[in-house]
Amino acid sequence: MLVSGRIIVGPDGKPREYELKDPEKLPENVRRFLEFHIPRWEFDPPLLDNKPVALDNLMDIHLKAVREGEGMRFQLAGASFRPSAAKTPYEIRPRRMKPPAFPTLPDSVAGDVGAVVYVVLKIGPHGKVLEALDEQVNLHFVPDAQVADA
Template sequence: MKNWLAGLCCLLLCGVAFASGPGGVRKRVQASMLLTGTIVVAPDGSVRSYAIDRADQVDPAAMNLVNRSIPAWKFEPVLIAGKPVAARAKMSLRVVARPIGDGNYSLAINGTHFGQEVPGQHVTYQNRVPPTYPPQAIKGRVTGTVYLVLRVGRQGQVEDAEAEQVNLAVIASDRDMVQWRNVLAKSALAAARKWTFHTPTSGEYVNAPYWVARVPVAYHLKTLDEPEVDTYGKWQAYVPGPKELVPWIDSKRLLSGSADALPGDGIYQLDRDGLQLLTPPSGA
């Protein structure tokens, strides 16, 4: 895995000029993969069982980490009518490999998300026009993912939107990296403010004044004749962006998972009563 990861990161850096020097750049590049699955939590908050989707396709080093870490997780017990109960949820994990020198990498589960979308109890898309790929980003061959936080009002309109994090798959100077993050974030936010949603029709929060959700927006370049590549369970090089403050929501909602642990282009409502992981994702 060590040689493969080093080659992947070199490929990401190939042909790019950077102001901070090769050493500084190598320290910022990570490799990661997003894994999905399900988990069952016992009434006492311990892990009763779990399953990783397509586990046979996942890099063995990543699976070893997952299988060591998840059984030791501890959750805040889920209560129904004041009594702890077993709970089942979908989960997604962001596994990262960080360079630690001499061509070696340390592996960790960097983020988690747990959620079970119940029909009628969560916001869903009514009209979602894809964002326009910024021409300057196309010219610069810039790709990445913008993680948005949206506040959806009772009429299904976006009342507020923020870019919580922008991860890039390109390296440049610090100044240029900030610029590219802003370019992608501006495009994603412009599109998101025009989206409309179906609001919940049942459940505990049906009468809430608004709903908060995370939405990942991916920007990836490919030629018309380029075949789709299945990257599940494989390492991908990227540069994580800083996590920005979202001033208009309470911190507990943002603690209910990690922005860059969300799969695909779905919408993930941030409920106050979702599964709450109490232990570090990779263990103490």
């Protein structure tokens, strides 16, 4: 499940406030899971001109359901953050997550677009990928905005 929203990270690297997109459409247990975990996240303190600032960022949270006994539980599969403005001199980085390497884009477009790609894999009995298909691609444009008030 993909949950989108925005988060303001304070100068101390802790979430100051967050907002989920269409929270009323989320199952109650998903909202409770996120309400418990998001305030506990930690980020490297955001800096602008070597001074701590509060930053307003868009976020995508990827949750997956994991079988547990007779039921299911949610697990954070990943989260991505991007400035709410294009061509900003900052970004936030999760303190405990190491992001994978991604292909780079030319500087003329690198800060303006992003994407989430869902890939469906057919795995063989020996654990090797037999087939890979892109199921869905969500492209997004990052509009100009400003650093959040500190």
